Amino acid sequence: MIVFLIVLLVIIYLIEKLINRLLGVEKQKLSDTLGKTIDRWGRGIILVSVLIMLWFVIDMDWQMKKWFWILYIILLVGFQSILEFIYLRIDYISYRVFFSFIWITLVFE
Numbered sequence: 001m002i003v004f005l006i007v008l009l010v011i012i013y014l015i016e017k018l019i020n021r022l023l024g025v026e027k028q029k030l031s032d033t034l035g036k037t038i039d040r041w042g043r044g045i046i047l048v049s050v051l052i053m054l055w056f057v058i059d060m061d062w063q064m065k066k067w068f069w070i071l072y073i074i075l076l077v078g079f080q081s082i083l084e085f086i087y088l089r090i091d092y093i094s095y096r097v098f099f100s101f102i103w104i105t106l107v108f109e
């Protein structure tokens with residue numbers, strides 16, 4: 001299972017880089033804008049809430065764990081894309097493709 005997750009993360013990373021290269025998307029940093037503190041606080045709040053909920057999810061079946069991690073990925077990437085849209089005024093299509101790939105991979109596992 002651990003090997004599968006590591007391979008999945010590497011594949012997701014490579015697909016994101018490939019999509020960005022094919023679409024000609026240049027990655028800009030959110031930390032160079034006014035959204036730097038909102039980004040840090042938001043990620044911290046999401047992380048703390050996930051760690052608290054993980055305490056309850058750890059004893060559940062694998063199906064609930066899978067949906068828990070899907071929700072976490074959606075929250076984290078969604079939060080990042082909303083902040084990038086607000087502060088960088090960029091609408092990344094690569095995030096939509098990235099979400100689609102994650103959704104198909106994890107749901108139909």
